[in-house]
Amino acid sequence: MDSKGPSLYPQAGSSVDMSQSLDEDSLVDGPLISADALHSAIRREFQTVPTPAHAGLLSLLHVVYVVLSMCLAVLCVLKVGQEEVCASILGNIRGDSVILFGKVCLWVLVLLFTGCAQHHHSRARSRGYLRFYRQMQGLKQLPLTVHSAGNVLLLVVLAAKLSSTVYIYMLLSVLGLELLVTLPCLLYYTVKVMQFNRERAAPDVTQEEHSHNFSITSLPTETGFREGSSLEEVVEKQADLIEYLKQHNTLLSKRLLNLTAQH
Template sequence: MDTNGPSHHRQARTSVDMTRSMEEESLLDGPLISADALHSAIRKEFRSIPTHVHAFLLTLVHVLYVVASVCVAVLCVLKFGQEEMCSRVFGNVPGESAIVLGKVGLWLLVLVFTWFVQHHHNRARRRGYLRFYRLMCRLKDLPFTIHSAGNVLVLINLVAGLSQAVRIYLLLTILGVELLVVLSCLLFYIVKVHRFNSERAAPDVSQEDRSHSYSVTSQPTETGFREGSSLEEVVEKQADLIEYLKQHNTLLSTRLLSLTAQH
């Protein structure tokens, strides 16, 4: 009994290995799915970011607000013969107060826009577009930061105890400089998002896989630590990559099953 035990286990192990090899050969004999087919299938899942449209609308609203503020300041505050029209439009509200209230309303619109942009950029990051997310991380918050700084300057201007004429000229100067800076940021943001939507690129991991498969001298991926990289940045990239790969594996398994059925 003792001499037959090891030989029995060896025979069972050999039969298991033969069965496994036969299963692997049967899988290899099946239809192979090319990398291009998988890439094209994943490419169809691209979802564009609609925030560039809202950025354009916000830019338009900002320009209209500044133009209206200049008209109100000239006609209602500096009083160039339009006092009756201003009283009909604003009632008992002074023209300067109307400009400030409009500034508060514009700031609230920028706040909502910033939240909306952050929501869509987070979705893009979860879909694997990590480089785009980090590229736009600071740019998307600049309009809100600039408007907040403008509110502080407007408040200082109101409590500085200056004459009404000097105060209104400083207010218009603040609004004009704010418009120029925010307009530059929003136009740059619109161009970047429009280019991202036009390229319809695959997620970062898929692009790196394709570059490594077609080029031997390709650069290493950015998921490891390299000279000049901060440890916090590397850890954040790895965390984003792990989160994306969890969702990507589910999508890839679904695509594999559908493409296998088609072949």
């Protein structure tokens, strides 16, 4: 009994080891998900940023507003031979007041566009496109900054109580300056976002990992603190890495569920 007793435990342990090894071998021998499959799955989930249409519409409305304001100022404020027509259309409302009301409406539209762009760019950032978010951060806010500065200039002109002719010329100058700065900005923004949507690139961390795997002389990606890098940049890169790992784990979970269902 004593001689046989000890031999039972190794046999039981060996059977457990064999069953575990068989299970591990079955998992290892099973179909594994490759990096290319992960990249292609993430690429299929790419979502475009729909703000180019909004920027184009805002640019068109801005041009129409400036053109109508100039016509209104020349015909109804400076009174170049169209007093009767202006009186029949505007009634008792002054032409410069109509221009200022339109300026307020345009500023509200620019504010709505900035909020909409911020929403969609934040969603792109949460999907791992941190580099694109940084590039567009100042560009998408520039129109609102320009129009807000224009409002301040108009308040200064109103407070100065200039003559009617000088006042209307200053008003048109501010509107023209806003158009000259905002329109190229919106066009450039539209081109950059359309280029981003057309490329349908993978998230930043995926691109860095891909370039690191296929480049011999490349250094490891900077997900930690490096000399010369700011704390904000490190935190944003770590947040981008966490978001990528969440997507990675989601894809692996889906693959594991499919393999479990097959067996």
